[in-house]
């Protein structure tokens with residue numbers, strides 16, 4: 001299928017058809033090119049390959065199996081190109097390092113994923129990149145943090161513990177007016193519920209390990225953006241830092257994308273039911289879920305998202321560490337694990353110091369029957 005056709009298709013159609021160049025074989029599943037190398041018919045063709053990078057050459061540059069998934073994700077994010085990487089952190093570091101160089105300044109939300117903060121706070125200063133961390137929900141804080149050398153504003157909305165919501169359009173318009181680039185981690189919402197590039201974001205990054213992969217059997221990342229930006233990233237951070245996605249992971253990602261819309265609908269509807277149940281439970285102090293009207297970012301959610309996925313947190317009234325740990329351990333249908341976005345339900349105890357010394361439980365609501373999940377949660381809350 002010519003890639004341009006994808007621009008007229010709806011989400012579910014892109015998931016099925018974009019990037020599938022193998023229909024002439026009658027194959028309903030594209031082949032897996034696990035090879036590292038692609039050869040040339042002539043020395044002349046080899047010699048001129050740099051002008052024609054889209055031909056297959058070497059898997060660190062590109063690979064036809066990866067390209068199927070890349071075209072689907074680019075289409076879903078409404079961007080021109082997508083580059084798959086070996087992990088979400090590879091995508092985030094490639095995007096940040098593509099945008100910001102020695103002497104540049106970055107602004108980042110404090111709600112960003114921990115290793116993203118570590119990259120900006122602890123790692124990049126050795127290469128002359130400094131970062132100011134702000135409450136990303138406060139546009140004034142972002143504006144006040146802008147310096148003459150600010151090159152990038154990095155967003156993560158919703159955040160993945162307390163679901164801080166940043167106003168993407170407002171931040172992008174502020175950034176544009178000052179000639180500043182923007183990047184956004186869209187892993188929690190996925191393009192099914194939020195399309196940051198349509199609101200002005202320059203680099204949309206993902207941990208594909210989560211909802212896009214969806215089955216907890218892939219570690220990968222993605223950077224999406226304009227043709228020029230992503231090509232530049234492929235030749236710099238892709239080629240030199242080399243955090244390439246394995247073709248088999250790419251093949252699994254294509255498999256996963258076919259059910260992304262269905263999975264996200266189910267994750268969302270189950271999480272909303274669980275969130276509402278928890279909000280009225282006598283043993284629960286507070287629920288954090290951006291789909292609840294009580295969430296502080298709800299008005300912006302309604303403006304920029306079409307749904308709110310399957311992650312939520314709550315603060316139990318019982319605050320003894322042992323009881324919170326016991327609650328997580330006693331759940332029969334939730335496992336204890338740090339990732340999220342897969343088919344399985346997960347629950348972890350968290351504190352959020354210095355912001356809060358309280359104990360919370362973060363849940364990733366999986367694809368099990370929601371009544372079974374709610375029964376499990378209620379039974380264990382009753383025991384605490």
Ligand SMILES: Cc1ncc(COP(=O)(O)O)c(C=O)c1O
Pocket residue numbers: 087088089090113160185187188206207208209219220221338339
């Ligand atoms: C919001 C978010 N972004 C990025 C990452 C990093 O992704 P990966 O583990 O694929 O490197 C994670 C991992 O948990 C995450 O939660």
